[in-house]
Amino acid sequence: MTDHGSTSDTDDPLVAGHYTIHDLVDLERLRRLFERFSQATGLTIGFLDHPEMNLLIATRWRRICQDFHRCSPAASAGCQRSDHALLNALASPDQPVILTCDNGLVDCAVPIVIEGRHVASLATGQMLLSAPDERIFRAQAQRFGFDEAAYMEALAEVEVVDAQRLKDATAFLGDMAQMISEMGYARLKLRQEVAAREAAVAALQVAEEKHRFFVESASDAVMIHSLAVGGEPGPFLQVNERATQLLGYSHAALSRMGPMDIVAPTHRAHIPEVLHQLQQGERVVFETLLIRQDGDSVPVEISTRLLQLRGVPYIISLVRDVSERQAAHQALRQAQAQTEHLLVQSERLRRGALSMMEDQRRANQEIRRLLAEAAEREFFWRQSQQIGQIGGWRADPVHNTVMWTEGVYDIVELPPDFHPTWNTALECYVPDARPLVLHTLHQSLATTEPFSLQVQVRGARSGQIKWVELIGHPHHAPEGSVDYLMGTLQDITARKHAEAVLRESEARFRTVFDRSPVSILIHDKDDGAVVDANCTAWQSYGLSSLQALKTTFSWMEPPYSTHEALAWIHKAVREGPQSFEWKNRKVNGEVFWEQVNLRPMRLGGVERVLSIAVDITQRKRAENELTAHRHHLEELVAQRTAELAAAKEAAEAATVAKSAFLANMSHEIRTPLNGILGMAHLIRRDGLTAAQAQRMDTLQTASDHLLNIINAILELSKIEAGKFALEETPLRLDVLVSGIHAMLHDRLQAKHLSWHTDIDLRPDALCGDATRLQQALLNYAGNAIKFTPAGGISLRVRQVEEDATHALIRFEVVDTGIGIAPDALPRLFSAFEQADNSMTRQYGGTGLGLAITRKLAELMGGQAGAHSTPGVGSTFWFTARLKKADRPLAVSPQEEGLSAEFRLRRDHAGTRVLLAEDEPINREVTVILLSDAGLIVDAAENGRQAVEQARRHPYALILMDMQMPELDGLGATREIRQCPGYAHTPILAITANAFAEDKALCLAAGMNDFITKPLHPEKLYTQLLAWLSVPNV
DSSP: OOOTTSOOGGGSHHHHTOOOHHHHSOHHHHHHHHHHHHHHHOOOEEEEETTTOOEEEEESOOHIIIIIITTSHHHHHHHHHHHHHHHHHTTSTTSOEEEEOTTSOEEEEEEEEETTEEEEEEEEEEEBSSOOOHHHHHHHHHHHTOOHHHHHHHHHTSOBOOHHHHHHHHHHHHHHHHHHHHHHHHHHHHHHHHHHHHHHHHHHHHHHHHHHHHHHHOSSEEEEEEEOTTSOEEEEEEEOHHHHHHHOOOHHHHHTOOHHHHBOGGGGGGHHHHHHHHHTTOOEEEEEEEEOTTSOEEEEEEEEEEEEETTEEEEEEEEEEOHHHHHHHHHHHHHHHHHHHHHHHHHHHHTSOGGGHHHHHHHHHHHHHHHHHHHHHHHHHHHHHHHTTEEEEEEETTTTEEEEOHHHHHHHTOOTTOOOOHHHHHTTBOGGGHHHHHHHHHHHHHHOOOEEEEEEEEOTTTOOEEEEEEEEEEEEOTTSOEEEEEEEEEEOHHHHHHHHHHHHHHHHHHHHHHHOSSEEEEEETTTOOEEEEOHHHHHHTTOSSHHHHHHOOGGGOSSSOHHHHHHHHHHHHHHOOEEEEEEEEOTTSOEEEEEEEEEEEEETTEEEEEEEEEEOHHHHHHHHHHHHHHHHHHHHHHHHHHHHHHHHHHHHHHHHHHHHHHHHHHHHHHHHHHHHHHHHHHHHHTOOOHHHHHHHHHHHHHHHHHHHHHHHHHHHHHHHTTOOOOOOEEEOHHHHHHHHHHHHHHHHHHTTOEEEEEEEOSOOOEEEOHHHHHHHHHHHHHHHHHTOSSSEEEEEEEEEEEOSSEEEEEEEEEEOSSOOOGGGGGGTTSTTOOSOHHHHHHHOOOSOHHHHHHHHHHHTTOOEEEEEETTTEEEEEEEEEEEEOSSOOOOOTTTTTOOHHHHHHHHHTTOEEEEEOOSHHHHHHHHHHHHHTTOEEEEESSHHHHHHHHHHSOOSEEEEESSOSSSOHHHHHHHHHHSTTOSSOOEEEEESOOSHHHHHHHHHHTOOEEEESSOOHHHHHHHHHHHHTSTTO
16 A cells, blocks of 8 residues: 655655765865865865766866866867866776876866766866976967967966875875765765655554554444553553443543453453453453443443563453344344244134234234334444444354355455355355364364454455454354354454554664664663664674673773763753764774764654764874875965065066056157147148148158057056056947048048948947047957958947846948958957068058957957958957946037037137146147137146146136146146135146056046147047036136
């Protein structure tokens, strides 16, 4: 019988055998252990499942693998081939596997095997066994398109491990793999055993519930009592609901009473004889009279038997109320007697007067009434038989007649019109049972003793084998002879099945308990004595039997005393489950460690303490070795840390020197270049001949080229130093693209190239750094014009994806130029790289534009790339993740197409401004540019003069150079801000220092904006217009 409400063992993958490494180990604890090991040793640790080779734990992963080898499709393919080679080598796990991957690094791995299954692998690697050949790795960087400098820097971080250290590392991996295997195996077996035990307990509970159901559902009263000392009947231990109904007592009242309390005094004399027969192993069936709580008596038939449970005798009795049956029999006897009497009277009166016929009629009516009452009682008796699956029978061997009640017909599955005989009734039993039944019947006839048998019958209709209990006793005729046998036949198949299930579950639990690979002991909760234990427990102490474990207490000390052990047991009883490590000693003196788990539990109604202990001696030994190794590694790490700190200081000093050099170079080049460009602009405005204009264009182009080189070098330096910051302001991509076209218009016309723009955007309200987007697009578009002899240029803008707050925009510049060879494409986005050296000589350029574009794209949350076909053309693209704005940037239609110089002259002519500039040429050029825009300009040659003039005159705006004699621009700004009326006056820095930290210094000193030299007139006018248009200035 299956209990569909219970949980199957196969629900647990560990119990069913369908487990993975996730089910066997605590990955989080392993991760912390490996991280501490990696921090101490500097070695990488990888923990992979099998056969999927998923990386479950990775510590101290090398940057060369994480940022280069695993990120490049070509290099990653080599990694995958190496992974498969490592997996194939682990198929025969006799030794740790050490191999060199396709990308030149050394890896080592060992398998983790549990029950013959390779479930996981433990690996270290990403190391070198000797100093690397840099030529090989530089060639590898070019082959895969890596940034060579960054790749070689990552290579320098790879640790070179000598043979002894590699041997130690592989030995550690082997020990750790063995420890994980043992722990996983122990966890697997423990879970399986616990699941089996829980299933056994559940089966016991189900059996107990079924037993209780059968007892409570019985139509007869069931009463169980013990035997007191001396063989006297003891109190009732258990009664069913039918017993309380029959006697009128409650369960509690009956638990304080015994058989002698309910048997009528007139019927107690035969009780000792019944007890004697029971103690001889006989089943006794007898009738007696019981006294109810209300004082009434009730006749009963009792079928009783003595059972030994765990050496304790119990008497189980089935008590059936036979009041109705006796009443029916009495009624039948009365009816028979009356009938005989009436027949005699009728014979006498038949010859008498007709007046007596009326008396006869009344007598007949009385007979019919009595017979009807007897039939009614018989009906209720049959109903009770059907409920209890029990029937009555009577067998007369002399006349070869057998009578069955309806209950027997139901059990043997024969129709009620079947009339059994002595022989045909015997054929209902299975062949093996017939001799026993026949012998028992004859013996009862011969000895006049009652009997009880448990045998099997076969259902005539279904063919089903059923267990039945055949109970009978001889019936004595008035003269004392036995004239027939009578008794009951009850279907006990369900009870037999329940008993078999109970025996099987008990045997299975004991087998699991004894065969467990971990020690399991059951202690007395008070004195800690061993009540029971499996063989693993007593064998772990070197003892030969469970009895030796129970009687020998010296094994507990030393190292610990029995008092300490008992303290743990009492703590488990008080506080619940306890887990701790315990050092034990075998009888031969050998010391070993165990992980002990204590849990209070109830067994057979008695409180006990369950102890489950796992041998962790190997783990403790490994932990001690690991601790010693860790201390040694900590010393090495401290030494290495000191060396790295010194190297870091040297690197920081070099970085400071580099920054200082770049700042000084920028200042020294931008300062004279500002004068050159400014004078060129002024000369061009005064009118030139054709030859002069051409020479002025050459001067302008050369100056712009020089400025672009300086800007590119400085920007790349700022990006690499992590000091480059992006702005986030509202922008219009259509306006940005139109501006690109306007700036490139002359170059496009000069080469007769067409220009096409294609913008398809859903969100038109975006925020970003318009200057950097324009710079990236100018780099692409300028290159496209440079390398396209004929045809045209297309600029496309598309939205790739979006979420609630951002949109990813893709920009593409497509040309019909000379194209680029496939092997040259990977190098293009590296600093100072072009397709080949001849391009620099033919087309010019520093090779920094594309590198800066890629860096800008990455800073904006995107990527950059290109694809090209030689002779057909190229497509250069980058993506940028831009924030969505609340509303589109408004552009005044009236202002579109008007130059900043025109608007400045229109709106602010006559406005007085102050210029502080120490370099005479730059001062002259700037004064002229400002005057041409209609502004009134006062000039100061240093910061001190600027402060004095600000105190004498009110200025709407101040242009302040940073580096000046006597008082620099920062100091002058601070003093001017203290002057009355200058708290909010715009002060704009004009400087050749173009670094972000320079701008930060200016803003911190109180300046409002930052303009780098050389000055571009239109940009200068735009910034002046913006600040002079601010309200309340």
